[in-house]
Amino acid sequence: MTTKDIIKTLGGPALVAGRIGIRPQAVSLWAIKGQIPAQRVPELERIAKSLGKPIRAEDMRPDIDWSVLRGGRD
Numbered sequence: 001m002t003t004k005d006i007i008k009t010l011g012g013p014a015l016v017a018g019r020i021g022i023r024p025q026a027v028s029l030w031a032i033k034g035q036i037p038a039q040r041v042p043e044l045e046r047i048a049k050s051l052g053k054p055i056r057a058e059d060m061r062p063d064i065d066w067s068v069l070r071g072g073r074d
Helices: 003-009 013-020 024-033 038-050
Strands: none
Touching: 003 024, 013 024, 013 038
16 A cells, blocks of 8 residues: 555545644655655554554554564554
8 A cells, every 4th residue: 555545545635634733735745755754653543543444554654663662562
């Protein structure tokens, strides 16, 4: 799943930005760059869960070992 796909699944740049308190242009820039900032991933994972969307931190940033941050549990 691409960054653009994730943003679209979560409602698009304006809705994502509104949910986390940033400007839509910042979210659009993530799509252009193809990467979500690591510090935003936990917030987006919680939003995805609340929307019933199966998007996990590992989908958003596979380059980070999220199991370490989760205390070794997946």
